[in-house]
Amino acid sequence: MPKKNLYIETYGCQMNEYDSDRITAALDAVVTDDPKRADVIIVNTCAIRDKADQKAFSSLGKYKHIKAKNPDVIVGVAGCVAQLYGDSMLKRMPHLDFVLGPRAIPKLPEIISDIERKKIRTVETSYDIEELFDVEPYHKAGEVTGFVSVQQGCNKRCTYCIVPYVRGDEVNRALEDIITETENLVNKGVREITFIGQTVNSWKQKGYKFGDLLRAAGDIEDLERIRFTTSYPRDITKRMIDAMKDVPQICPHIHLPVQSGSNDVLSKMNRTYSREWFVDTVNRLRDEIADFAISTDIIVGFPGETDKDFEETMTLLEEIRFESAFSFIYSPRPGTPAAEISGDECVEKEVASTRLAQLQQRQSDITFENNNNRVGTIEEVLVEGPSKKNENFVTGRTTQNRITNFMGPQALIGSVVKVKITEGLQNSIRGELVV
Ligand code: SF4
Structure with a gap:
């Protein structure tokens, strides 16, 4: 039977990118970038913010006309929006053939074959815990970095x-399976892997803790670099820090969401740490691991956030000087405790927008200053591909995760090279190849 042509649109985090590759692998499909040529069209959605889920609905709406012209094309929605709205999506969108929750990916081949044979529309949001990690993602030839879900x-x-x-609740994957998938990727030419999990460093399995997983990955031959995301502050342990110090392949960078600099807001968010505890933890990481870099996530306009609370977030930026920060306006999500808060507690839209702009401007200046501080240093860069802007340049990332562009041949793709940094830019750095 010929392979199916799959058109897949992905929104949201690395977890969703990874899941889209699993969907591709589960269907053993050929990916097409033209939805009109697809046998199966899937929108893999994100529900983290209101805007993201509206985007999913409008994106799905685009395929109504394709389905009208070609009723044989199968149109589905996957990801968190699918899980959240389930059945109601089929009612709302008559051109949809299936709704697939993020944990139900292993069931996709059966779903597609049922749709083809019986012409029934399907909602699958249940899962079998034994099968949860069953499908390994499709890997595009030539990619030097890859994700592994833990x-x-x-x-x-x-x-x-x-x-x-x-x-759903946290389910941790077996250590041997994580290592086998990582080794498979390395055998296909991947030089850097990123372990992914919602709170990746809370991973534990049969007495092993996250630090043990990092050490086991460090033993994989030819694996040049190890990263992980997203870390939960309270799950940083001595065992994890020790592994980061001892295993040279682990990059000295952590993405550590702080969300707010105000203890009142952190408590309302149920983040389980205080500002002081977070700062101490960052200082500990910086003291123990050489040349350590930290990026973060911040939410502004959380219900009840006062001017003083926001000011505390701004002073935290100065105190920590994150390498970069993803920042957003709070968006109420149905069914969450914070979404129940209404009335005076809610921060007005304009106030939240002003705060976000102020925060982003300051962080952008700090990022620029931090990037400039690298000028004159010699950094190890894993070359990932050709530069988008200049055909004589290649692009890669330093161990601290800075995007670095420099003049060099494409033959360097996949190698780690030394680059002397000559210029700090807003979102990247430039340098010269050290030969
Ligand atoms: S923000 Fe909190 S609840 Fe949501 S995935 Fe991260 S740790 Fe879990």
Whole structure:
């Protein structure tokens, strides 16, 4: 039977990118970038913010006309929006053939074959825990970096977050399976892997903790670099820090969401740490691991956030000087405790927008200053591909995760080279190849 042509649109985090590659592998499909030529069209959605889920609906709407012209094309929705709205999506969108929750990917081949044979529309949001990690993702030839999922779901209950409701409680993958998938990727030419999980560093399995997983990965031959994301602050342990110090392949960078600099807001968010505890932890990481870099996530306009609370977030930027920060306006998500808060507690839209702009401007200046501080240093860069802007340049990332562009031949793709940094830019750095 010929392979199916799959058109897949992906929104959201690395977890969704990884899941889209699993969907591709589950269907053993050929990916096409033209939805009109597809046998199967899937939108893999994100529900983390209101805007993201509206985007999913409008994106799905685009395929109505394709389905009208070609009723044989199968149109489906996957990801967190699918899990959240389930059945109601079929009612709302008559051109949809299936709704697939993020944990139900292993069931996709059966779903597609049922649709083809019986012409029935399907909603599948249940899953079998034994099968959860069954499908390994499709890997595009030539890619030098790859993700490996170590965990699904989340046991924390941040009051603003919908993830535990759509992705379920934390399930950790077996150490041997993680290592085998990583080794398979390395055998295909991957030089850097990123372990992914909602709270990746809470991973534990049969007495092993996250630090042990990092050490096991460090023993994989020809694996040049190890990263992981997203870390939960409270799950940083001595065992993890020790592994980061001892295993040279682990990059000295952590993405550590702080969300707010105000203790009142952190408490309302149920983040389980204080500002002081977070700062101490960052200082500990910086003291123990040489040349350490930290990026973060911040939410502004959380219900009840006062001018003083926001000011505390701004002073935290100065105190920590993150390498970069993803920042967003709080977006109420249905079914979460924070979404129940209404009235005076809610921060007005204009106030939240002004705060976001102020925060982003300051962080952008700090990022630029940090990038400039690298000028004159010699950094190790894993070359990932040709530069988008200049055909004589290649692009890669330093161990601290800075995007670095420099003049060099494409034959360098896949190698780690030394680059002398000559210029710090807003979102990247430039340098010269050291030969
Ligand atoms: S740690 Fe909090 S923000 Fe992160 S996925 Fe879990 S509940 Fe959501």
